[in-house]
Amino acid sequence: MTMGKFLVRRILQGVFVIWGVITIMFGLRAVSPGDPATLMLGEGATQELIEHVREQEGLNEPIYVQYFDYLQGMVIGDFGYSWRSNRQVEAMVIERVPATLELAIAATIVAIVIAIPLGVISATRRNEPSDYGATLFSLLGISTPNFWLGLMLILLLGVWAGLFPTGRRPVGFAEAVTTLVQHGSVYDLGIWLKYITLPAITLGTYFTALITRLTRSGMVDELGKPYVTASKAKGLPSVLVRYKHVLRNTMIPIITVLGLQMGTLMGGAVITETVFNWPGLGLRLIDALDARDWPLMQGIVVFIAIAFVSINIVVDALYSYLNPQVREE
Amino acid sequence: MISERVKSNLKQTFSESLLPKLGLLLLVSIVFMAIFAPLLATHDPTRTGHYDEQGAEYPPLGHEYTTQTPHEGDIVEITVEPTTEHVLGTNNVGQDVYSRFLYGARVSLLVGILGTSMALAIGVPVGLVAGYYGGRVDDGLMRIADTMLAFPALVLALALIGVFGESPVMVPDPIVMAGLADGMPESIPIPGTVTIVVALVTWVWFARVARGEALSIRNEEYVKAARSFGTSNKTILLKHVLPNSLTPIIVLATIQVAVIILLEASLAYLGFSGTTLSWGYEIERGQDVLRTRPWVSMFPGIGIVLAVISVNLLGDWFRDALDPNIEGEGR
Numbered sequence: 037m038t039m040g041k042f043l044v045r046r047i048l049q050g051v052f053v054i055w056g057v058i059t060i061m062f063g064l065r066a067v068s069p070g071d072p073a074t075l076m077l078g079e080g081a082t083q084e085l086i087e088h089v090r091e092q093e094g095l096n097e098p099i100y101v102q103y104f105d106y107l108q109g110m111v112i113g114d115f116g117y118s119w120r121s122n123r124q125v126e127a128m129v130i131e132r133v134p135a136t137l138e139l140a141i142a143a144t145i146v147a148i149v150i151a152i153p154l155g156v157i158s159a160t161r162r163n164e165p166s167d168y169g170a171t172l173f174s175l176l177g178i179s180t181p182n183f184w185l186g187l188m189l190i191l192l193l194g195v196w197a198g199l200f201p202t203g204r205r206p207v208g209f210a211e212a213v214t215t216l217v218q219h220g221s222v223y224d225l226g227i228w229l230k231y232i233t234l235p236a237i238t239l240g241t242y243f244t245a246l247i248t249r250l251t252r253s254g255m256v257d258e259l260g261k262p263y264v265t266a267s268k269a270k271g272l273p274s275v276l277v278r279y280k281h282v283l284r285n286t287m288i289p290i291i292t293v294l295g296l297q298m299g300t301l302m303g304g305a306v307i308t309e310t311v312f313n314w315p316g317l318g319l320r321l322i323d324a325l326d327a328r329d330w331p332l333m334q335g336i337v338v339f340i341a342i343a344f345v346s347i348n349i350v351v352d353a354l355y356s357y358l359n360p361q362v363r364e365e
Numbered sequence: 366m367i368s369e370r371v372k373s374n375l376k377q378t379f380s381e382s383l384l385p386k387l388g389l390l391l392l393v394s395i396v397f398m399a400i401f402a403p404l405l406a407t408h409d410p411t412r413t414g415h416y417d418e419q420g421a422e423y424p425p426l427g428h429e430y431t432t433q434t435p436h437e438g439d440i441v442e443i444t445v446e447p448t449t450e451h452v453l454g455t456n457n458v459g460q461d462v463y464s465r466f467l468y469g470a471r472v473s474l475l476v477g478i479l480g481t482s483m484a485l486a487i488g489v490p491v492g493l494v495a496g497y498y499g500g501r502v503d504d505g506l507m508r509i510a511d512t513m514l515a516f517p518a519l520v521l522a523l524a525l526i527g528v529f530g531e532s533p534v535m536v537p538d539p540i541v542m543a544g545l546a547d548g549m550p551e552s553i554p555i556p557g558t559v560t561i562v563v564a565l566v567t568w569v570w571f572a573r574v575a576r577g578e579a580l581s582i583r584n585e586e587y588v589k590a591a592r593s594f595g596t597s598n599k600t601i602l603l604k605h606v607l608p609n610s611l612t613p614i615i616v617l618a619t620i621q622v623a624v625i626i627l628l629e630a631s632l633a634y635l636g637f638s639g640t641t642l643s644w645g646y647e648i649e650r651g652q653d654v655l656r657t658r659p660w661v662s663m664f665p666g667i668g669i670v671l672a673v674i675s676v677n678l679l680g681d682w683f684r685d686a687l688d689p690n691i692e693g694e695g696r
Binding site for chain 2: 056057175178180181183187188299302306310311325337341344
């Protein structure tokens with residue numbers, strides 16, 4: 037299969053998956069208790085008003101008509117209006133994307149910067165104290181619920197040590213960069229960094245632990261292969277062998293797993309944002325759930341699904357570029 | 366089913382490393398704690414109370430209790446620090462943290478084990494059928510699985526609980542029923558919807574592993590031989606494919622118990638649980654008094670970490686001993 041064909045197939049599959057997500061969300065809304073018009077207007081609305089809204093929103097149409105209206109809206113990027121704030125859902129989703137993206141990227145950076153050296157050290161010094169330390173750390177990392185970790189970090193580093201602020205962040209990355217460009221001041225950037233540190237550690241710990249484990253086991257496998265012995269016999273410095281050849285070969289499966297774990301990252305972001313009152317998509321999703329604001333809830337979930345599917349297509353493309361055999365499956 | 370080779374591998378790995386022993390010890394202690402919670406508890410975990418500065422009850426409230434969080438104004442909110450009366454202190458509504466810690470183990474383990482069993486029951490048949498028959502059946506089932514994977518498990522679980530409510534199931538407590546522990550709650554709540562929902566969002570992983578196994582087993586010589594004798598597909602699936610794919614499924618099941626315990630705790634933390642006895646719920650409650658009464662959140666969190674570590678250690682042990690290549694879901 038050529039790369040082009042492979043990509044077309046993956047994209048078609050992705051579209052199918054997103055259609056599935058949209059349909060499931062519609063189904064959930066259809067079977068959920070509570071009349072949408074009443075939810076929209078709140079308790080105490082007159083029967084007339086409710087009837088008017090039902091008519092206006094097409095809630096009196098047969099279910100399949102509602103489904104196709106809804107699907108049509110999604111296709112052209114019209115996610116409807118929030119029941120609570122009456123704002124456009126697309127706008128409410130988009131405005132929250134940067135904060136979540138900043139958090140996810142910061143967490144991934146934390147994870148990669150700590151995990152890869154840790155995994156390498158662990159694999160090359162097997163059964164030595166540093167290996168046991170790294171193993172213990174990664175075991176704790178995958179076993180600690182991130183909301184609890186976040187609270188303990190707030191308590192230890194925020195409240196007791198006073199190193200980090202614990203309130204809602206006053207400035208986003210975009211504003212911080214604007215200050216830098218316009219006034220040449222890194223002050224806002226510093227504040228931004230202070231506020232993102234604890235959430236990034238909270239969200240990143242699980243991934244740090246996961247990548248450490250993957251790097252260690254991948255490296256251990258690779259180090260046992262004949263080419264490593266051969267390069268050593270040739271007299272290549274072991275640092276070069278480890279980082280250039282062995283690590284590169286170890287990275288391929290790690291990238292795939294990370295792609296698959298994007299869903300976990302999004303789930304973790306929901307929790308982390310709740311703990312730190314971080315103004316991202318996850319916090320908005322929880323608000324929407326609490327308020328039973330279906331259009332907003334659906335909009336956020338469908339958006340997350342689209343992001344997840346797209347990232348996985350990119351990961352698959354990268355993977356098949358690195359290893360053409362997978363296209364033949 | 367479980368061959369001699371597997372048994373000896375398990376034994377060898379167990380004796381070689383400290384970690385499986387530690388995991389087993391931890392898990393046995395937590396299971397013990399969960400089963401005998403009514404005997405080990407010092408107070409009714411659901412009973413709210415007034416306490417004076419020294420932690421002595423003041424005045425006695427009688428034996429009425431509620432599983433609901435009382436309304437503000439119902440009680441005087443005095444949280445006491447760890448004392449001899451309340452070894453781990455009390456929470457914001459005057460409930461004993463130590464007793465709630467013990468009962469929390471019940472919720473975590475029950476949801477972990479029941480949820481994993483349900484996920485197994487859905488995922489394994491789907492995966493085996495998809496892998497064994499292949500073709501359209503496989504395509505269809507795997508596309509459904511892909512769709513499920515496109516949802517972050519937590520987000521899907523939240524949406525499902527939002528729709529179906531929390532509906533806790535009250536189960537009578539056998540130890541209290543037998544009259545062995547007076548003054549403890551007569552029944553314990555199992556978060557009903559949460560248990561079903563965690564199974565619904567994690568079965569896909571079992572389906573994927575079972576499918577992979579079935580795909581390779583269906584081309585084995587013994588399966589071809591069975592088929593040539595005219596053995597029905599159903600018999601082949603049950604007698605040959607299922608027993609031979611059990612190893613990776615067992616490993617995955619162990620890891621999934623840990624995943625589900627974390628998922629339940631997260632849902633409870635976000636306020637979507639069926640019971641206030643969950644460790645996750647308690648952590649959320651302690652968040653309000655984090656600065657002044659940190660123990661309210663601290664101890665249930667330690668409970669979750671220990672439970673998850675014990676299960677993960679066992680999972681690692683099984684994986685190292687049985688060595689299947691499987692990927693597990695996170696949270």
